[in-house]
Amino acid sequence: MIAGTPLHAGAAQGLLLRLDDALSFWGGLDPSTGTIIDRSHPQHGERLGGRVVAMPGSRGSSGTPGVLGEALRAGVGPAGLIVTKADINLVAGATVAAALYGCACPVVLVASSDFGLLIDGEATRVDPDGSIVQGASAS
Amino acid sequence: MLDLTDDEARWLAGESGRAMQLAMELVLAAAKVSGADSLVEVDFAHINSCHWSGKLSEDFAEFLLAEGAQLAVPTYTNASLIDCEHPELRPTTDSPEAVRGAERVMAIYEQLGCVPTWTCAPYERTPARPSFGQHIVGSESNAVAFYNSVLGARTNKYGDLLDISAAMVGRVPLAGLHTDDGRAATVVLRIDGLSPEDWRDSAVFHAIGVRMGEEAGSSVAAIEGIDAASEDDLKAIAAAGATAGGVELFHVVGITPEAPDLEAATAGRPSRHVIIDVEDIATTIERLSTVRSGRIDAVCLGTPHFSVAEFAQLVELLADRPIAEHVTALVTTSRAVLHEIQLRGWAERLVASGIDLILDTCTYYTPRPTGVAGTVMTNSAKWAYYAPGILDVDVAFGSLASCVESMIAGEVVRP
Numbered sequence: 001m002i003a004g005t006p007l008h009a010g011a012a013q014g015l016l017l018r019l020d021d022a023l024s025f026w027g028g029l030d031p032s033t034g035t036i037i038d039r040s041h042p043q044h045g046e047r048l049g050g051r052v053v054a055m056p057g058s059r060g061s062s063g064t065p066g067v068l069g070e071a072l073r074a075g076v077g078p079a080g081l082i083v084t085k086a087d088i089n090l091v092a093g094a095t096v097a098a099a100l101y102g103c104a105c106p107v108v109l110v111a112s113s114d115f116g117l118l119i120d121g122e123a124t125r126v127d128p129d130g131s132i133v134q135g136a137s138a139s
Numbered sequence: 140m141l142d143l144t145d146d147e148a149r150w151l152a153g154e155s156g157r158a159m160q161l162a163m164e165l166v167l168a169a170a171k172v173s174g175a176d177s178l179v180e181v182d183f184a185h186i187n188s189c190h191w192s193g194k195l196s197e198d199f200a201e202f203l204l205a206e207g208a209q210l211a212v213p214t215y216t217n218a219s220l221i222d223c224e225h226p227e228l229r230p231t232t233d234s235p236e237a238v239r240g241a242e243r244v245m246a247i248y249e250q251l252g253c254v255p256t257w258t259c260a261p262y263e264r265t266p267a268r269p270s271f272g273q274h275i276v277g278s279e280s281n282a283v284a285f286y287n288s289v290l291g292a293r294t295n296k297y298g299d300l301l302d303i304s305a306a307m308v309g310r311v312p313l314a315g316l317h318t319d320d321g322r323a324a325t326v327v328l329r330i331d332g333l334s335p336e337d338w339r340d341s342a343v344f345h346a347i348g349v350r351m352g353e354e355a356g357s358s359v360a361a362i363e364g365i366d367a368a369s370e371d372d373l374k375a376i377a378a379a380g381a382t383a384g385g386v387e388l389f390h391v392v393g394i395t396p397e398a399p400d401l402e403a404a405t406a407g408r409p410s411r412h413v414i415i416d417v418e419d420i421a422t423t424i425e426r427l428s429t430v431r432s433g434r435i436d437a438v439c440l441g442t443p444h445f446s447v448a449e450f451a452q453l454v455e456l457l458a459d460r461p462i463a464e465h466v467t468a469l470v471t472t473s474r475a476v477l478h479e480i481q482l483r484g485w486a487e488r489l490v491a492s493g494i495d496l497i498l499d500t501c502t503y504y505t506p507r508p509t510g511v512a513g514t515v516m517t518n519s520a521k522w523a524y525y526a527p528g529i530l531d532v533d534v535a536f537g538s539l540a541s542c543v544e545s546m547i548a549g550e551v552v553r554p
Contacts, residue, residue: 007172027529031193059385062187062278062298069300070193086172089298092165096300099161100198 002114004082006130008094010106012052012080016134018120019043019055025089026063034076052124053078054115057085068093072103080126081107084115108132140167141176150308158206162304166311169301175312183269183292184214184276184306185261188299189248191220191241199300200247203307208251211309215256215267217279218444218471219245220506222499227509234506257499258473260374260444262286271396274317278302280385281443281521284377287388289370291396293317296387316359316388322397323406324361324390326354331364332417342538344372345520346423347415348379354413357385361404363392371449378443379520427523427536431551435535436513438462438546439502441471442522447479449539454485456543462493463549467510471497494546503529516551518542 020042023029028038034049048071058064068090071077077097081090090107097103108130110118118124118134125138149155150163170178191197220241222228231238249255254267259279261267269275269292277283277294286292295315297305305311315321328351337343351360360380368376368391380386390398398404425431440453453470462468470489472480477498480486486496502508503526514533517523523536535551544552 008168026192062280062296062302063190063192064298065301066188066192066196066299069199070195073193073195073198086174088169088172088301091168091172092298092300095165095168096161096199097195099157100195100202 002110002117002132004108004110004114004130004132006106006128007086007109008091008105008107009128009130010080010104011128012104012106012126013139014050014052014079014124016118016120016122016124017043017046017048017051017053018118019053022056022059024059024061025067026061029067029071031067031070032074032076034071034074047076048078049076050079052080052082052126054082054118057083057087058089064089065093065096069097072097072105073101077103078105080105082110082115082118082126082132083107084110084112141170141178147308156207158203158208159307162208162307165301165304166308170312170314173312173314175314177313178310179274179313179317180310181274181276181305182212183273184212184302185217185267185278185282186214186253186276186302186306187217187278188303189216189219189244189253190299191237191244192299194240196299197240197244200244203303204247204250208307210252210306212306213266214253214303214306215261216248216253217257218259218501219257219499220504222497224498225495228497228500229506229508237506256473256475258444259501260285260446260473262290263444263446263473264475274311276302276305276311280381281374281378283387284381284389285374287316288377288390288395289373322359322388323408324359324404325408325410326358327361327363327401327405327410327412328354329363329412329414331414333420337417337420340538341372341375341518342424342536343420344368344375345379345427346420348376349383349423349427349520350415350419351376351380351389352382352384352386355380355384355386355389357387360386360389361392361398361401361410362389363401365391365394368394369448371446374443374446375520382521382524424536427520428534429527430514430533430535434514434550435466435516435545437467437469437511437515438542439469439511439515439517439522440519440539440542441497442501442503442517442519445470445472445476447476450476450480450485452539453543454488456540457489457492459488459492460547462546466546466549468494468546469497469502469508469511470494471501474498505529516542516545
């Protein structure tokens with residue numbers, strides 16, 4: 001188990017998708033499909049829908065909260081987010097999507113050393129206290 | 140959690156409605172994320188939440204309106220998607236959801252009491268020009284860099300949803316660029332070896348901004364070696380630096396208000412030094428073009444929105460000559476600046492030459508504006524940086540003088 005800090009608390013379950021670089025949501029994610037469209041991103045073409053997405057954070061634009069929230073509204077957003085850098089834009093997007101549409105997408109902060117322990121593709125559970133469980137005991 | 144005032148506690152408890160409650164929750168989340176242990180009052184906001192970017196921006200605006208949102212401070216609106224005076228620029232029939240959504244969102248933010256400036260550069264005109272030391276809410280990236288660097292006001296870059304929330308509660312976390320500590324430069328760029336003639340080309344300032352963004356990322360930068368810069372030159376550095384990196388504050392030693400000398404700009408702390416020479420500037424200018432010569436289809440000026448001083452240069456350079464028939468020339472600006480150039484008689488002269496003056500929006504946003512396709516010339520590093528990816532166009536970047544000669548000739552001219 002990894003002990004994270006909940007930035008936007010909630011529970012989530014899904015297969016882990018690990019992004020090697022921070023993602024620029026505005027212009028980098030298609031909010032109608034949840035697909036990464038930034039050609040320079042290592043995980044270009046991956047879909048965030050239903051996955052617990054682990055990434056260093058978001059990049060750039062003020063548009064990030066709106067794009068994350070829009071993807072959640074459309075039902076193609078991540079099940080949860082695990083980041084290594086506290087990121088208010090992701091928290092704002094998740095908070096507003098919860099208030100408007102009842103979408104749950106917890107945002108959890110972990111130490112960089114713990115980020116390295118997360119296994120791509122594994123069944124993953126995020127608990128409201130920010131703890132993260134991977135593998136057979138996650139489901 | 141930090142100590143709350145009576146007002147803050149009431150908002151958080153939902154006693155002033157769900158909109159104020161959500162706004163307070165977001166501001167407190169921002170405080171937690173930034174590690175701030177107190178909030179600071181602001182007295183000015185320039186927000187981007189009013190820019191339609193999908194159904195959520197519309198639903199959020201409707202929520203604010205229905206749930207009794209109140210603004211605590213004068214709040215100015217960033218550029219939108221549409222120009223109500225020029226609906227043909229982005230026709231409803233081509234992209235009904237975006238155009239109708241933008242119309243609705245604009246109407247709601249006006250109803251909420253925002254000042255309908257619809258500009259990325261409200262700072263061109265008073266009263267939308269914050270003063271030195273004032274704590275404010277900024278969102279649009281070029282404006283955040285301008286407020287902090289050129290005016291000495293204090294803001295972090297607040298994203299959509301959070302910017303309007305901060306305007307509603309009139310507070311932001313006391314963190315980052317709101318603190319003295321956060322404003323010291325950690326990267327120093329030394330501009331070296333440019334001749335007086337080099338400095339006369341306004342493209343140089345765009346290139347300096349690009350190099351600053353690349354070197355500094357989102358750190359605070361200081362620039363040495365600029366003897367003189369107009370406000371428009373500084374605006375160019377701000378916009379390019381915020382685009383190529385994420386620069387929210389830079390100091391120009393001897394010019395901007397918090398940098399009488401390098402010691403002040405860096406607060407005497409160690410910093411990383413980079414030399415930018417004449418060759419570096421030339422290569423950077425080259426990199427901003429995807430094509431260097433040949434026929435052009437359009438010219439886009441005014442990113443950020445054109446100032447009165449920039450219009451003065453345009454009028455002088457154009458000298459009432461007609462532009463080539465096949466070229467679409469668009470200049471984006473604000474309502475306030477347009478009003479002033481109408482009074483001066485310039486607007487009429489520019490239109491007579493074949494230039495369209497566009498309000499309330501920018502020409503690199505999607506949906507694509509009518510006529511902006513193929514090869515487009517611009518004098519803006521920001522436009523040159525974004526448009527090839529967003530609009531799938533070729534870009535020829537050049538000085539304003541080069542843009543003017545090119546729109547007349549219908550092909551790239553490098554005077």
